Amino acid sequence: MATDATRKFTKSDLLPVPQPPTFHPQILVTPAHDGLHFWQFMVAGSIAGSIEHMSMFPIDTIKTRMQVLSSCPIKSAGIRQALGSILQTEGIAGLYRGIGAMGLGAGPAHAVYFSAYEVFKKYFSGGNPNNAVAHAAAGVCATVASDAVFTPMDMVKQRLQLSNSPYKGVMDCVKRVLREEGIRAFYASYRTTVLMNAPFTAVHFTTYEAAKRGLSEISPESANDETLIVHATAGAAAGALAAAVTTPLDVVKTQLQCQGVCGCDRFRNGSISDVIGTIVKKDGYRGLLRGWMPRMLFHSPAAAICWSTYEAGKSFFQQLNVVADDDDHGSSSKLIR
Template sequence: MSDTAAKVPFKRQPPKKRGAVDFIAGGVAGLFEALVCHPLDTIKVRMQLYRKSGQKPPGFVKTGVNIAQKEGFLSLYKGLGAVIIGIVPKMAIRFSSYEFYRSLFYDENFNITTGQTFIAGVGAGITEAVMVVNPMEVVKIRLQAQHHSMKDPLDIPKYRNAPHAAYLICKEEGFSTLYRGVSLTAARQASNQGVNFTVYSKLKEYLQERSGTEVLPHWQTSGIGLISGALGPLSNAPLDTIKTRLQKTTFASNESGMVRIMKITKQLIREEGIHALYKGITPRIMRVAPGQAVTFTVYEFIKDMLNSDTSILASTNKKLA
């Protein structure tokens, strides 16, 4: 064969229909992400809720140390119950809806453009925000915002755990409180998943074509997950900070969501400056980037394992038939 012969292009395999596989793989991936990265999320929330008091705001490390010293190390895992309760449906909806929206754009060779990938990611982000993420985050933020010591058994917090917090919120403030800030959450998740899935998918496609294989090594999956996860927070940090302040408030209001959003934004900028909109950006990137590395690595591993087992089982059944 001549050295100048054209290189055989990488042929992409048609996507498999795997709703149950996406659900299980996404749930396991989300569980691992929560266990590994939740302390960083607690630090991020505390930094975003810190009010200007004439002193220099504590940084990422100091905030984490203060929580551990004053309230106990396990306080870094406040709100974890709310995350775990919602993580399986959240990840199932994220990956399943993304694959569904993505399938609407495939051409005859199962290719999809960058813009179409972004739209599929945006759709997945909005879907998960409305169905799971916003109620879960309202409960999580209320738990994380409590300054009580887990070292002292007599220091009983208002919200004892995630189900208790959800019950009290609905009882005292109404069920609609669980959807406080949903527009901001949807905007944040849409931009997050749009950027996240687009960068991840295109880097994955590039590496697949370069290596000529569908299955990438785990270190490559982790690497592109880390890169894609770091870019989302940079695009929507102000939305996340305002959303956290809005969801932390415990009083009922007849004002529309947009009016409250504008009031919080103006007050935040007036009292603490424009840079306050980026409070917690460091721990958020440190939370989201490795979180996405863990999520995509575990997701791809579990998905490949389940698909392999399914293929083996189908092949065995065919031979027995």
Template sequence: MDPSRARSHSLGQSEINWDRLDKTKFYVVGAGLFTGITVALYPVSVVKTRLQVASKDAIERNALSVVRNILKTEGIPGLYRGFGIVITGAIPARIIFLTSLETTKAATLKLTEQFNLSEPTQAAIANGVAGLTSSLLSQAVFVPLDVISQKLMVQGYSGNMRYSGGLDVARRILKSDGFRGLYRGFGLSIMTYSPSSAVWWASYGSSQRYIWRLLGYTADNKELAPKQWEIVLVQATGGIIAGATASFVTTPLDTIKTRRQVMEVEKRETTRQAIRKLIAEDGWKGLYRGLGPRFISMSAWGTSMILAYEYLKRLCAKD
């Protein structure tokens, strides 16, 4: 085994480097795979968003009541409000994200090799930097879609305006607020998603290494190969740990960002006013509105995504 392969093996029992992937197959198969996951988990995002923007007097104060009300008044389609907009922009956003994630991770691993760091620390740094960078780059595509889809998610709910579709939302935003309206909350999105991505990937990378060590797979024992079910179990556990960590750290920022993005121009609050209003209504726990659905969303999405992503990499490996 050559040194680079040995290093890759010791850093993670299922690590597949960027230069070993068939890029065309990776993007084509990946687009279909992640679209399927988005279809399955999108309703959780709708529920989370409605909880975060609910007024003080809203009847629905928990996730189950929101789901019941949506099904009662709108049926299954209500759980997919704004889905068309999200899925349209998801493919270019994911291409940007995944490409920058893998290339940045490979470059950072190379840079950190000169330092005498433990494998979990090196993995945390490389994955964290890669997650942060890829999120920053993909936000340029994602934020306008986020603004439009979230307005569709909460239309007619808790006093919010109704729209005839995504184009209607975009037209009204451009008319009332100009092009910058599509990037409302962009700073908060950067502050929310970029740290969230960094924390998620850093937690995922380092937790995997600790779990492999607990199972007896170390750099000194390269001949012991893990079984397929062990690889999947370790990756899934790492995804759950990463989702729990990232959701707890970043939910307050996500709540404030969501409320500002769906607010109409005449009702607009500053970030400080939004924080004060949440605390006045619910105390400090108001900043954690939607934590349950967000934890479920991040853990379910993160675990499903990472299992699909690691499977995709194995499927698209050149050798």
């Protein structure tokens, strides 16, 4: 009896219960946007900004000299005369005075600039890559953040760029300004800088995205693989247009950052209207357009360099992430087997 019962239970007609596969949990950090992590946007932006400003620094020096009234031997608004005056009195070294301050400020500021832009673009666009308003709004938010980082070093840079600048170098300028004028002097132009860069960035990013999209449509076969020439051309157009629109505020910014140095005027309250009034009184309304040509000559190639470098950096990191993901999936498959 016991034997029959045993046989009955041993030859069960029930299907075997499948065992769950071995589970190997993995913690994956998903890229935030465009297949990149946040820190990768920062690195790509930092490299792009540094290359842009360092390569175009001599033109920036000419622009600064032309925008400062009553400060230096340069009275003409011509680029050739300004360049000749600098080379004659100071040599080639005069074109690069203050580049150390630019090197210290450009990298961190552009890391903040591009990473903030990508974050806000993703947030505002709602998944629509053709949303021009989102691009403009993201650019404005990015510039408010980056200008807080860049403005102090920009002030130091412009004071060192002046002819007969009383400062020996970056650290000497920082120490003397802190001692003689206080920390507020480093941010005297911050409000003007933001008011200038907000429309500059809005025009810049909107034009860049639109131009890049338009150029890709002209050559549909390269739409999925955007070429260097597309980024450079779109960046150049965006930089030139944005620079032309915001030149008057750039003149005001230069005046505020250089006030009291090398014979530059010192303003009572540092308001934009006060500075504009002084400029118009001394040089007429054309004074508000001083340096517009070198400013466009700076921003057009600078933007082309910056955007092409930035997009190349993004492409590098995207490929790096794809390889890393493939390696992770391969390791997972081996573990499961």
